[in-house]
Amino acid sequence: VTRLSAIEELAGMDMLCSDKTGTLTLNKMVIQEDCPVYCEGEDRESVLFQAALAAKWKEPPRDALDTMILVTSGQDLELCNVFTQTDFVPFDPRTKRTEGTLRGPTGAVFRITKGAPHIILNLCRNADKIRDAVDAKVLELGKRGIRSLAVARLDSDKEGWRMLGILTFLDPPRPDTKVTLQECGRFGVHVKMITGDHLVIAKETSRQLGLGTNIQGTQGLPVLATDGTVPDDLVQQYGNLIIPPDGFAQVFPEHKYLIVQTLRQAGFRVGMTGDGVNDAPALKRSDVGIAVQGATDAARAAADIVLTNEGLSVVVEAIKQSREIFARLQNFILYRIAATLQLLSFFFIAVFALRPVDFYNRNFCPGIFWANASTACYNITPPILAASLYNAPSFAQGSDPIYFQPTPRTCARNQLDCVYNPSLFTIKDGLFLSSSEGNTTMDPSLCMTDDDGECIGAAAPWPDFFQLPVLMLMLITLLNDGTLISIGYDFVKPSKYPERWNFLALFCIATVLGAVACASSLLLLWAALDSNNPAGLFAGIGIPPIEYGKIVTSIFLKVSLSDFLTLFSARTQGDFFWSVLPSPVLLTAAGISLIISTILACVWPAGTLDRLPVMGLALGEYKLLPLWIWLYCILCWLIQDALKVLSIFLIENSGIFSMHNAHLDILEASKKLAADAEPEGDDRV
Secondary structure (H helix, E strand, O other): OOOOOHHHHHHHHOOOEEEEHHHHHOOOOOEOOOOOOOOOOOOOHHHHHHHHHHOOOOOOOHHHHHHHHHHHHHOOHHHHOEEEEEEEEEEEOOOEEEEEEOOOOOEEEEEEEEOOOOHHHHHEHHHHHHHHHHHHHHHHHHHOOOEEEEEEOOOOOOOOOEEEEEEEEEOOEOOOHHHHHHHHHOOOOEEEEEOOOOOHHHHHHHHHOOOOEEEEEEOOOOOOOOOOOOOOHHHHHHHHHHOOOOOEOOOOHHHHHHHHHHHHHHOEEEEEOOOOOHHHHHHEEEEEEEEEOOOOOOHHHOEEEEEEEEEOOOOOOOHHHHHHHHHHHHHHHHHHHHHHHHHHHHHHHHHHHOHHHHHHHHHHHHHHHOOOOOOOOEEEOEEEEEEEHHOOOEEEOEEEOOOOOEEOOOOOOOOOOEEEEOEEEEEEEEEEEEOOOOOEEHHHHHOOOOOOOOOHHHHOOOOOOOOOOHHHHHHHHHHHHHHHHHHOOOOOOHHHOOOOOOOOHHHHHHHHHHHHHHHHHHHHHHHHHEEEOOOOHHOOOOOOOOOHHHHHHHHHHHHHHHHHHHHHHHHHOOHHHOOOOHHHOHHHHHHHHHHHHHHHHHHHOEEEEEOOEEEOOOOOOOHHHHHHHHHHHHHHHHHHHHHHHHHHHHHHOOOOOOOOHHHHHHHHHHHHHHHHHOOOOOOOO
């Protein structure tokens, strides 16, 4: 890969313009016995010998045709050494022929040329007399997939060129090409064959490969202006001529260049394969220029990707790998957005909507407690909390501040008197004071209230808003990022559509993932804060009231688990999470993070962080809370994954974000219109 961004563009490639010789075919010419001649005294051997004189027989073969004539034909090249080659014109894609100037043993100078039959025919002095015969023969050979190479000789300018004969040879398709082209279609890539060969040969080859037989010649194709500029409005003028066909034959380099340019302007992301100097402009112009194995230095320099193996199957494998890379990048971004949305949305909503102090006043304030004292009552026991916690008013015992941690204690139903332990608080001078007077019956009228009779929230031992300690947030981020890195080694399924960045669709899917995780975290926080309510959700499923320190740790565990489980949902895009097995690297990284988060949440020492109480979920009498949180997270993850699949299904089928490339649908529609409009028969030119 000579240009790194070509990997991304290859993932989005939806049109591949492929050369025929050497890419779709073996590029191994097999010469045939059939050799029509058009001069008296000539035969197959003499035509073949003189074709060798139009090559550099003393040097290694320059291309597949020279290899066929000089090597595989089996002729004795020593016979050529009696001639001296004084000049040689190599193959030019614009003239489509080579030419050698030679001096014979007698000193006579003559020229030999070989090339495309219709080009050589136009040079000959008797072209009008033999044209019908030559065209008929080329057409007959072409229908059988046999290629032609004409040879002509010029003894003097006065006599002119004379056609010696036509060498025939086969360049069979690669055994895997047809299957490879079907694979391209399965991945949403349409292949156009663009070749300089005769139209009939191109049609036959295309038919054998299953590409279709709508192969057009150069008639009507755009050409460069006299000053070398590209015509304006290529799509408007030539789009209907260039987009529908399955390929083009007898083209020149400028045709290839302008075909690629027209397709790009029409919105296709175009790939181009080539191997010669004549392919360099088109390779440079395409979105993804691909130099095939054995390409010239000029083609390699112009290409974005250079293949080291033969055939088109390498290109298909490159498409798969590029789409896998694209999928990993997309999964990374999708998960990153979803995880960020979950955290930001959760804390934003929790701060304003779920104030812990409100839940404390409702469930613990004596005034309200006695108003609803038919089910339970609570002990107030001395906590181990830092000074100035929650910025609440100081509770004094001597000169040291004291804060109260509520713990449940069963009371008889309808009992109006609750006996408290020696740390019972009383009111003095508007402050709560600790008392060590022994067991005392508390008068509920001693609750500090405001003008409306409600308990004063500032005096409650729960904070005004919910937050997690910074250390817990750092742990979530650290473990999250460690797992995120493993996405680069994950197993993914390449998309069957050409890939393009669609951030609207990506953000919509990430919002669904993040919204489910956020909503489930908010629900857990609400239930945990309300756990001391005898009619609450926790009480309904048998979970006893939990301390505020455990509420903080519960949310730490829930957010951690949701983050890591969201990754398994985000990595499969439109399929359910089980559709593609995760790689061992990702599974190990996620497993380690899940285990660390769970262990920390279970055994976190009781104390404070950032003036917030924290306490391990496995500490105390009730130890099943981590299990309940795990089961809850798995249930929410299944719901999250199902909603993800549903949302992608709706987006794809509604087309609201144009999630997949629509150019192939336009292509099929234009091809159908062209097929309906063209005359019947397969011999049109």
